[in-house]
Amino acid sequence: GAVVSQHPSRVICKSGTSVKIECRSLDFQATTMFWYRQFPKKSLMLMATSNEGSKATYEQGVEKDKFLINHASLTLSTLTVTSAHPEDSSFYICSARDMGSGVQYFGPGTRLTVT
Amino acid sequence: GIQVEQSPPDLILQEGANSTLRCNFSDSVNNLQWFHQNPWGQLINLFYIPSGTKQNGRLSATTVATERYSLLYISSSQTTDSGVYFCAVDSSGTYKYIFGTGTRLKVLA
Numbered sequence: 001g002a003v004v005s006q007h008p009s010r011v012i013c014k015s016g017t018s019v020k021i022e023c024r025s026l027d028f029q030a031t032t033m034f035w036y037r038q039f040p041k042k043s044l045m046l047m048a049t050s051n052e053g054s055k056a057t058y059e060q061g062v063e064k065d066k067f068l069i070n071h072a073s074l075t076l077s078t079l080t081v082t083s084a085h086p087e088d089s090s091f092y093i094c095s096a097r098d099m100g101s102g103v104q105y106f107g108p109g110t111r112l113t114v115t
Numbered sequence: 116g117i118q119v120e121q122s123p124p125d126l127i128l129q130e131g132a133n134s135t136l137r138c139n140f141s142d143s144v145n146n147l148q149w150f151h152q153n154p155w156g157q158l159i160n161l162f163y164i165p166s167g168t169k170q171n172g173r174l175s176a177t178t179v180a181t182e183r184y185s186l187l188y189i190s191s192s193q194t195t196d197s198g199v200y201f202c203a204v205d206s207s208g209t210y211k212y213i214f215g216t217g218t219r220l221k222v223l224a
Contacts, residue, residue: 032210038156043201044214091156097210104148104203104212106158 002028002098006107013084013114021079021110023094029074030096034104035067038091050077084114117142117206119215127221128192136187136218138202146205148212149176149187153198161187161200192222 003026013019023033031052036044048058048069056069066088068080077096081088093109118141128134138149149161162169162176164185169176173192178185185202199219203212 034211036214043217044203046211046213049209049211093156093158095158095212101163102146102210103160103163104146104210105160106150109156111156 002026002096002101002103002105004094004096004105004107006094006110008110009108010111011113013112015085015114016083018080018082019084019112021081021092021094021112023077023079023096023107025075025096025098025105028096028098028100031074031099033071033077033094033096035069035077035079036093036095038093038109040091044093081112084112086114088112089114117144117204117213119202119204119213121200121202121215121218123218124216125219125221127223130192130194130222130224132192132222133188133190134192134220136189136200136220138185138187138204138215140183140185140202140204140206140215142206143183144180144204144206145208146210146212147178147185148203149185150201150203151196151198152201152217158201189220192220194222194224196220197222 007022033050035047050071052071058064071077095104095106150158166180175188202215
């Protein structure tokens with residue numbers, strides 16, 4: 001199947017700093033990518049839809065100024081957590097839809113810890 | 116919004132046993148996938164199955180869209196099948212997946 005990568009896999013940052021997470025579709029193009037958040041032993045929660053060449057759309061309750069999303073190309077979307085606080089610590093997962101098959105493939109996730 | 120419930124929430128099996136995991140959803144869906152989340156957090160795509168039946172080795176899945184449920188069958192379970200199984204559905208046609216509550220499976224040797 002298709003591959004989606006994320007970088008970094010783990011990051012620890014200090015409170016108040018910003019962190020950028022990259023999501024890449026390696027062998028297919030994706031006009032749309034999605035960002036999810038998962039707390040320990042919980043299900044995934046959709047945060048936002050990243051659209052190539054246009055603004056991201058955010059789910060209700062997700063602060064767009066805190067979670068900045070940029071989809072600069074058909075293979076790359078980035079999520080920047082701005083002014084991170086300990087409550088932003090979580091597992092962030094991206095996905096990309098293979099337009100040919102319709103199947104969504106998920107990245108391996110990024111574990112963010114804010115100290 | 117659409118509600119997605121999975122059952123059972125937890126399941127413990129002896130190696131070699133069979134199991135059925137269920138996903139109920141509250142509205143009609145355009146897309147549905149089953150995933151296995153391994154202990155490192157990676158979501159492995161098992162099936163894209165908005166309707167009908169598919170099989171892949173020891174795994175098979177059936178979605179009855181008109182009755183708003185999907186089933187994942189695991190036969191001859193192995194310890195490597197342990198992890199969390201999620202179904203995810205898209206009811207809007209926008210490919211925005213809503214994830215189910217998950218089934219945590221542990222297979223004992």
